[in-house]
Amino acid sequence: MLTAREVSMIIEGIGGTLWMVLMSVLFGYILGLPMGILLTVTGKDGIRPNAAVYKVFDVISNIFRSIPFLILLLLVQPLTRLILGKSYGATATIVPLTIAAAPYIARMVESSLKEVDHGVIEAAQSMGASNWTIIFKVLLTEARTSLIVNATIATNTILGYSAMAGACGGGGLGDIAVRYGYHRWQPDILLITVVLLVVLAQIFQMTGMFISRLVDRRRVE
Amino acid sequence: MEPIIKIEHLCKEFKLKEMDVHALNDVSLDIYKGDIYGIIGMSGAGKSTLVRCLNFLERPTSGNVVVDGRDLAQLSGKELREERKSIGMIFQHFNLLMQRSVVDNVCFPLEIAGMKRSEARKKAMEYLEIVGLTEKAKAYPVQLSGGQKQRVAIARVLASDPKILLCDEATSALDPQTTKSILQLLKEINRKFGITIVVITHEMAVVQEICSHVAIIDQGNLVEHGKVEDIFSAPQSREAKRLIYQGFEKVAEMKGKRCVRIVFAENSSFEPVIGNMVLTFKTPVNILYANTRDLDGVAKGEMILQLPEDAETGEKMIAYLKNAKLSVEEMEDYESVHRIGGAQGGREEGDEAC
Structure with a gap:
């Protein structure tokens, strides 16, 4: 059986993982949401097409998404150290996680917003709506179900990345799985961390789906 | 203004x-x-x-x-x-x-x-x-x-x-x-x-x-x-005729020798114009196509009539209809309009064969 120390370590690991994931989702959206909106608005069929701006953000998003996360984690270590003073632990992992998540989130936001029927946008334009009004009152509100579903997917992707960061002293459950489960070969701890990660993913998924259904008015009651 | x-x-x-x-x-x-x-x-x-x-x-x-x-x-x-x-x-x-x-x-x-x-x-x-x-x-x-x-x-x-x-x-x-x-x-x-x-x-x-x-x-x-x-x-214009005659394609047999298209615009819907005409001339006409309706007591719409072979009665009937405040149009060019539709149909068939 696990010792009391190991139990409290695992509980701390859950906290570390939640902290890492939720903060990265938050910062990821702070950067990724405006970027996704910008991609949608400046795209070819957007409400204010601008090929140059679109290309710049398109390339940025593609570059960051094509770097494998583990490599990105190592690449941004100097930046992490600059911001937080150290490059290991749960808090430090938020930096590479955010950098990995933002372009991914931007793409997700872009694809959600593109689902909004062009006719509805045209109707808003015909009423004299400005582009800002269209972004906030048409695009973001009409696409809210899809945005939430995609946020759920993004959260679980970040959860996966956060566990990967364990390989480089990232903190949280992944870290415990690597250090105790793998290096010290304690299969019980490995199993428990894996189960906990699966449970967390399930909880994120169910919560996301529940909220997305709750705010969707397109269903017949 | x-x-x-x-x-x-x-x-x-x-x-x-x-x-x-x-x-x-x-x-x-x-x-x-x-x-x-x-x-x-x-x-x-x-x-x-x-x-x-x-x-x-x-x-x-x-x-x-x-x-x-x-x-x-x-x-x-x-x-x-x-x-x-x-x-x-x-x-x-x-x-x-x-x-x-x-x-x-x-x-x-x-x-x-x-x-x-x-x-x-x-x-x-x-x-x-x-x-x-x-x-x-x-x-x-x-x-x-x-x-x-x-x-x-x-x-x-x-x-x-x-x-x-x-x-x-x-x-x-x-x-x-x-x-x-x-x-x-x-x-x-x-x-x-x-x-x-x-x-x-x-x-x-x-x-x-x-x-x-x-x-x-x-x-x-x-x-x-x-x-x-x-x-x-x-x-x-040809396009106008095509649009206005578009409903006629529903009529399978449109081979009338002398057809007229009449348009109802201001006649009372309670007045049986065609019926009265047939009674007056004691000669039947063939209604090839009709699309009329009652809009607030006024008959609106159109009909295509095939007139009798006899040219004289035909002329009289046209005069009668005009007299009844209907607009009457002889349909010599109906066939040409119809042919446009036919040609299109033919082309579509050709595409399918490809």
């Missing part, structure tokens, strides 16, 4: 990779206040592009659109948005905000105008009453039928108190019964609020039902325009 919409030498080109598409070629048209102006054409004729140029959702390549004395091309972005508030538009697929309730949809233009929420809601309810949907105020668009959705769209348009209402195939997704009720509502709005209405459609029946004037667009060109009754009873 100055027209409320003045379209001058309007051209619109779309540049595609392979070629330039001329969607509109030098279209000029005057629409006056209070008109219900129909713009009719086959699909792809350019009528939707034309209506989108009237509120600059589509910027014309050249030419002017002057709305109520203001040249839209001269306006800044902000001024254009302001102007658009007085030019309402409804669409074939309604384009409601699916995540907003009916009343909040109607509030939308009021929010854009910066009205307070409580006040906007109160005003929205008034407009819902006009379109007869008060009890659906809290429902969401997904719970409504097509006709109800279009009514919400109309209430939403009325909320911004427009001078002009553009209807882009507004009834094309609706069944005939619902189409009729929506057209009736548009007519009422035109009468009650004096809103000028521009109706884009591919159905002659829609034009007949509500329009005062009609313009026929074919391949980006304005081919004929004028009062509905004039164009309907004596179409000049």
